[in-house]
Amino acid sequence: MEKVEQRLITEDGRRIDGRALDEMRPVRIEAGVLDRSDGSAYIEMGKTKIYAAVYGPKEAHPRHLAQPHKAILNCRYHMASFSVEGRKAPGMTRREIELSKVIREALESIVILEEFPRSAIDIFIEVIQADAGTRTAGLTAASLALADAGIPVLDLCAGIAVGKVEGRIVLDPSEEEDKRGEADMPVAMAPRLGSIVLLQLNGRLNSSEFREALSLAKKGIDVLYELQRKALSKKFSGLTQIGED
Amino acid sequence: MYRIGEKPYPSKIMRDKLYELILRGERLDGRRPYQYRPLELKTSIIEKTDGSAMVNLGGTKIVAGVKTALGQPYPDTPDQGNIVVNAELLPLASSFFEPGPPDERAIELARVVDRCVRESKMIELDKLVYVHGRTVLVIYIDVYVLDYDGNYFDPSVLAAVAALATAKIPLYEVRNGDVIAKTESRFGLPVRKFPVSVTVGLIGDKILVDPTSLEESAIDTSIVLGWSDDDEMAAIQKNLQGLIRFDTIDEVIRVSREKSVELRTKLMEVLGRVGAPS
Amino acid sequence: MTDYVRERDVVTPGQLLSDDQRTAGAHTYVYGGKVYAAVAGIIQYRDSRINILPSKSPYKPSESDFVVGIITDSKPSHYEVDLGWHLVGFLHNLGRRSRIRLQIGDVVYTQVKNSGIRGVFLEGGQKLVKISRGLLIRVSPVKIPRIIGKKGSMLNVLNSESGCRLYVGRNGLIAIVGESPEKELAVASAIKMIEEESHLPGLTERVTHHLRKKIVGGEILGEG
Structure with a gap:
């Protein structure tokens, strides 16, 4: 207990991994990475590594769950048992059930569900390595996977966490900062719709800190959004001539 | 071309009606947009608990009970007591709820209550350690929704906080490494904050607080904000599908803060009457 | 504007x-x-x-689309037809006078009568064809127009070069019925080529060449 914990932010405003306060971890985003699914995506943010896949629209099961005027979305956010320090029990934890719900609700706000009555769209998010920010990275990948499947959406959505660490607001907290920080706020937005699709807060913030955190999140989300667009456009690169039908 | 935003008949006309009323500063049940339903709060209603409370918020009724026991701390917090929150949406409360293990809504409710209590640092958990790394106090909070007319978050947080604030636990003594309860004298938990949550519904560019279940089916989306005191938030949960427009956020924060002060004042009135620690 | x-x-x-x-x-x-x-x-x-x-898109049925489907259920008044996507097609019983007898598992080619909130209803009359043999493949529905070609030109090439009869469903299912499995497989590989190279010029020529090499030339040079 006597061990003195290292400060998370240095005098000159650097974080323990060397990042500036408003700097996110290196990101990699790819679309169309799993062949069996109708649409898929992969995201890496630092050491966080996540696959997302979309199946459907397909028949809703059981059939009584089908809605006559729109598709239903099913979403499963799951962490592999080896994705964390130690070993996580393989089944769905309460945390995973809650996160599956908030991610699904975020996606329901952007998918044009009315287009596919009586059907179901399944979204699977599998975290193969968790190093903070998994729900927002998972949502970012899921949104991309939906677009990859050609399912009509109002906009893409992307998400990132902001944290309060030693009194300062930081973008994309690391696991260490998340654990020892004062607050963690996952945010996801559909930027072109000018809207928030997911918002949670764990920890304490006053209203001016909240505003600062939200605008910092917007900054990170704009970067992720551009990467999503690039990943999608890549599928069409080199298509210089489109045939007539 | 895709047709968007076509909701089925019953909720479309309800949405239009609700929005029309909100524009006039009114609501279906006669309330104003920023007005809560009547709140009733009673504590110490279940004798076999260490602390309990019942809350009626309009037609939504919640009961919360607190029990404590000795147990092992979590490996990552060897110097803190534990909080365990469970919530159930009982089938007797609404036809929307079904028997069976807690579904995702019940789990979400429990976790939002947990975050309000834990992140606000309501209870000084480091004062509930008897043997470091081995024996601590475990506080079980069970929340039951008995009657449901929308917004189960705010009354559940109120009930949990009131039950915790009025709970009485035995005095524990450590003798030769054993922890022994002296049941003849009971003490209150070390309470520092009184978190409350405010549920805000969004419809177009307008907002309202404390939606009923009818309003919940008509609004675009909703958001729960947990305030640990007059200045600080401890938890937020966007709940339900739908978009929150950037230009409504400032008003959401302002109104929820104002309402949290109002709810906390009512809570303190009740706690003051029963002589809770301040 | x-x-x-x-x-x-x-x-x-x-x-x-x-x-x-x-x-x-x-x-x-x-x-x-x-x-x-x-x-x-x-x-x-x-x-x-x-x-x-788009490069991919779920199939959305519309009136008078030709589709290929598989009978999945037989009810007192209708058959249910799997169209490969989320929607089940309904096919009214054909009546005693019909020369076609359908069983679960049969493949049919027909037209969409109407499609709406109540479901997808299929034509059961003269337009219905029961496909009793052949090769069934699945492609992305957005590629179907390219497989048919301008005024059916690509389909003509596939048909005349191989002698196979093709039933092309807008839902992405295609039945290829030929004299031999070799010819059917040659057409399937040509269709795969169209799917992958639909954006490149000179597609018709390459498809013709591909089929001739596969069929007329017999088993030649270890290429695809």
């Missing part, structure tokens, strides 16, 4: 396409009087409408 995109631009969902809602075409949506993209794809103007050509 202002458009923000040109022919063959690549767009992504949420992108503003035009201020004029009359230009809203396939895979777009209108919000606040403006036209936005709902999918990622390539812009194609047709009759002053902005359409997006």
Whole structure:
């Protein structure tokens, strides 16, 4: 207990991994990475590594769950048992059930569900390595996977966490900062719709800190959004001539 | 071309009606947009608990009970007591709820209550350690929704906080490494904050607080904000599908803060009457 | 009238396409009087409408589409037909006078009578064909127009070069019925080629060459 914990932010405003306060971890985003699914995506943010896949629209099961005027979305956010320090029990934890719900609700706000009555769209998010920010990275990948499947959406959505660490607001907290920080706020937005699709807060913030955190999140989300667009456009690169039908 | 935003008949006309009323500063049940339903709060209603409370918020009724026991701390917090929150949406409360293990809504409710209590640092958990790394106090909070007319978050947080604030636990003594309860004298938990949550519904560019279940089916989306005191938030949960427009956020924060002060004042009135620690 | 995109631009969902809602075409949506993209794809103007050509898209049945389906259930008044996507097609019983007898597992080729909130209803009359043998393959529904070709030109090539009869469903299922499995497989590989190279020029020539090499030339040179 006597061990003195290292400060998370240095005098000159650097974080323990060397990042500036408003700097996110290196990101990699790819679309169309799993062949069996109708649409898929992969995201890496630092050491966080996540696959997302979309199946459907397909028949809703059981059939009584089908809605006559729109598709239903099913979403499963799951962490592999080896994705964390130690070993996580393989089944769905309460945390995973809650996160599956908030991610699904975020996606329901952007998918044009009315287009596919009586059907179901399944979204699977599998975290193969968790190093903070998994729900927002998972949502970012899921949104991309939906677009990859050609399912009509109002906009893409992307998400990132902001944290309060030693009194300062930081973008994309690391696991260490998340654990020892004062607050963690996952945010996801559909930027072109000018809207928030997911918002949670764990920890304490006053209203001016909240505003600062939200605008910092917007900054990170704009970067992720551009990467999503690039990943999608890549599928069409080199298509210089489109045939007539 | 895709047709968007076509909701089925019953909720479309309800949405239009609700929005029309909100524009006039009114609501279906006669309330104003920023007005809560009547709140009733009673504590110490279940004798076999260490602390309990019942809350009626309009037609939504919640009961919360607190029990404590000795147990092992979590490996990552060897110097803190534990909080365990469970919530159930009982089938007797609404036809929307079904028997069976807690579904995702019940789990979400429990976790939002947990975050309000834990992140606000309501209870000084480091004062509930008897043997470091081995024996601590475990506080079980069970929340039951008995009657449901929308917004189960705010009354559940109120009930949990009131039950915790009025709970009485035995005095524990450590003798030769054993922890022994002296049941003849009971003490209150070390309470520092009184978190409350405010549920805000969004419809177009307008907002309202404390939606009923009818309003919940008509609004675009909703958001729960947990305030640990007059200045600080401890938890937020966007709940339900739908978009929150950037230009409504400032008003959401302002109104929820104002309402949290109002709810906390009512809570303190009740706690003051029963002589809770301040 | 202002458009923000040109022919063959690549767009992504949420992108503003035009201020004029009359230009809203396939895979777009209108919000606040403006036209936005709902999918990622390539812009194609047709009759002053902005359409997006995605690389994949779920099948959405519309009236008079020809489809290929599999009978999955037989009810007192109708058959249920799996169209490979989320919607089940309904086919009314054909009646005693019909020469066609259907069983679960049979493959049919027919037209969509109507498609709406109640389901997809299929033609059971003269237009219905029961496909009793052949090779069934599945392709992305957005590629079907290329497989058919302009006024059926590509289909003609596939048919005349191989002698196979093709039943092409808008839902992405295609039945290839030929004299031998070799010919059917040659057509299937040609269709795969069309799917993958639909954006490159000279496709018809390459498909012809591919089929001739596979069929006329017999088993030649270890190529694909």
